[in-house]
Amino acid sequence: EANFLRHPEEVELLAGAAETISTFNRANIPVIVVTNQSGIARDFLSWNDFDNVETEIRRQLAAVADAHLDAVFACGYCDEGVGQLRIRNHAWRKPNPGMLLAAADRLNVCLETSWIVGDRARDLAAGRAAEVAGGIHVSTGHGHANERHASLALANSEFRVTLAENLSGALELCNHMVEQKQRPN
Secondary structure (H helix, E strand, C coil), rough: CCCCCCCCCHHCCCCHHHHHHHHHHHHCCCCEEEEHHHHHHHHHHHHHHHHHHHHHHHHHHHCCCCCCCCCEEEEECEECCCCCHHHCCCCCCCCCHHHHHHHHHCCCCHHCCCEEEEEHHEEEEHHHHHHCEEEECCCCCCCHHHHHHHHHCCCCCCCEEEECCCCCHHHHHHHHHHHHHHCCC
């Protein structure tokens, strides 16, 4: 976890990230990033800094595993921000589902069969609010025990929650899901 990452030279992919994304790419399953960026609202970094970091992430994904992101949705609003970005409980700020709903609309993604992967309960809560099938909570980044327990508490009959220690573990779960999708009905 790098708080308020603003320098492209600081980008370092976690083990398994590029391979996980590449698995979905090969199966023609869209990979969409939805990210809260309160550092922009707090004036710790600019949208240009964010764009430069995203460009480096995309470069590394392609170099490591010929992987790509289909889209990136970022919310710069937060209640602790300054100026026009100081908005409490913006529809796009996770745990609200706004970014997921916009992604589904713009990319023609079926949310009911989609999954969200995240290291915070609010990531999975956004998925539940958007009515995706389920979420995979990873222990890397912010994924400590409290986040894990809060993520598990989100599970219900319409929203499955699965745990993975890291992105390599998420890759195994993703591979299983891809295999299931590719099986004839």
